[in-house]
Amino acid sequence: MLALLVAAAAAALPALALASPAALLRRSVTPLSSDQIASFKPFTFFAAAGYCPAAATATWSCGVNCDALAGFEVTATGGDGGSTQFWFVGFYSPLNSVVVSHQGTNTSNIIAIGTDGDFFLVPLNATMFPTAPAGAMVHMGFREAQEKAAADVLAAVTSSLAAHPGASVTFASHSLGAAIGLLDALFIRPLIPSSTPFKFVGYGLPRVGNPTFADWVDSLLPDLTRVNNMQDPVPIIPGRFLGFGHPSGEVHISSTSQWLACSGQDSEETGCINDTEPTIFNSDESNHDGPYDGIHVGGCDS
Ligand SMILES: *[C@@H]1O[C@H](CO)[C@@H](O)[C@H](O)[C@H]1NC(C)=O
Ligand SMILES: *[C@@H]1O[C@H](CO)[C@@H](O)[C@H](O)[C@H]1NC(C)=O
Numbered sequence: 001m002l003a004l005l006v007a008a009a010a011a012a013l014p015a016l017a018l019a020s021p022a023a024l025l026r027r028s029v030t031p032l033s034s035d036q037i038a039s040f041k042p043f044t045f046f047a048a049a050g051y052c053p054a055a056a057t058a059t060w061s062c063g064v065n066c067d068a069l070a071g072f073e074v075t076a077t078g079g080d081g082g083s084t085q086f087w088f089v090g091f092y093s094p095l096n097s098v099v100v101s102h103q104g105t106n107t108s109n110i111i112a113i114g115t116d117g118d119f120f121l122v123p124l125n126a127t128m129f130p131t132a133p134a135g136a137m138v139h140m141g142f143r144e145a146q147e148k149a150a151a152d153v154l155a156a157v158t159s160s161l162a163a164h165p166g167a168s169v170t171f172a173s174h175s176l177g178a179a180i181g182l183l184d185a186l187f188i189r190p191l192i193p194s195s196t197p198f199k200f201v202g203y204g205l206p207r208v209g210n211p212t213f214a215d216w217v218d219s220l221l222p223d224l225t226r227v228n229n230m231q232d233p234v235p236i237i238p239g240r241f242l243g244f245g246h247p248s249g250e251v252h253i254s255s256t257s258q259w260l261a262c263s264g265q266d267s268e269e270t271g272c273i274n275d276t277e278p279t280i281f282n283s284d285e286s287n288h289d290g291p292y293d294g295i296h297v298g299g300c301d302s
C-alpha cells in the first residue's frame with residue numbers, strides 16, 4: 001500500500017514540478033494560523049483608507065485607518081470620489097513596500113454594477129495591456145474606471161520605487177477598488193523590474209473578467225489573495241453563466257471566523273464561497289464590508 005502511494009506520488013511529480021510554488025500552496029483548503037490572519041492587518045487598513053478623500057490621505061490624516069498605519073510616506077493621491085474613485089500611493093517602511101489603494105463603493109452600488117446587463121465583457125486596451133493574451137475580456141465598467149487614474153498611479157508607483165530601491169509593490173483595496181486595483185496591478189506589473197516583489201490583496205473582489213483573463217492573472221500575479229467574507233454577494237458576481245471567472249487565491253472567512261485558503265479558480269472545495277453561498281439568494285449584503293479580522297472596510301472612518 002505504502003509502495004503504491006509512493007509510486008503514485010512519484011508519477012505526479014512531473015506535474016508538480018511545473019506548477020508555481022504559489023499554486024502548490026493553494027492545493028487544498030487550509031485554515032490560516034492566527035499569525036497568518038494577523039499578517040493581513042496592514043493590508044486591511046490600507047483597503048479601508050482607500051475610501052478616504054484624496055485631500056485627507058495626502059497628509060495621512062484620514063482618521064482611524066491612517067492612524068493604524070502611522071509613518072506611511074504618501075507619494076501621491078487622486079480621484080474625486082465621484083467620476084474617479086479616490087486612490088493613493090506611498091511607501092510603508094514596516095513592509096518595505098510601495099502600497100497602492102483604490103476606493104471601493106457601497107454594497108448596493110457594486111451589486112448594481114456587477115449585475116447590470118449593460119456592462120458586458122470587452123477586450124483590454126491593447127496599448128495599456130500589450131501582454132494580455134488574445135481572448136482576455138474584462139467587465140466594461142471596471143475597465144473604464146481603471147483607465148481614469150492609471151497613468152497617474154503608474155507615475156506615482158515608479159517614482160516611489162525609485163526613491164526606495166529594493167522595495168516591493170503591494171496593492172490592497174476593497175470592492176470596486178479591488179477590481180480597479182487588479183487591472184492596475186496587471187497594467188503596472190510588466191512596466192517595473194520583474195525582480196520587484198509584487199503582491200495583490202483584494203477584499204470582496206467581484207469577478208473582473210473571463211476565464212482567459214483569470215488564467216493571465218494567475219500567471220502574472222502569482223502572489224494574489226482575494227479575501228471574501230461569509231455570505232458576501234459581491235465575490236459571486238458577475239455570474240459564471242455570464243462568462244466571468246475568478247483567478248486563484250481565494251481566502252474565505254467562515255461564519256466561525258476561520259480564514260480558509262482555497263485552491264484553484266472559483267474553488268468548489270468545502271468551506272469556500274461557492275460551497276457556502278452557491279447563489280445570490282444565499283447571500284447577506286451586510287457581509288461585504290467585513291469585519292475582516294475585526295476591521296470594518298467600506299467607508300473612510302469606518
Ligand atoms: C452608493 O454609491 C453610489 C455611487 O457612488 C451613490 O450614488 C449612492 O447614493 C450610494 N448609496 C448609499 C446608500 O450611500
Ligand atoms: C487605450 O489606452 C491609450 C493609452 O492610455 C489611450 O490613449 C487610448 O485612447 C485607449 N484606447 C481606447 C480604445 O480606449
Ligand SMILES: *[C@@H]1O[C@H](CO)[C@@H](O)[C@H](O)[C@H]1NC(C)=O
Binds near residue numbers: 240266
Ligand atoms: C458552485 O455551486 C453550484 C451550486 O451548488 C454548482 O452548480 C457549481 O458547479 C459550483 N461550482 C462553481 C465553480 O461555480
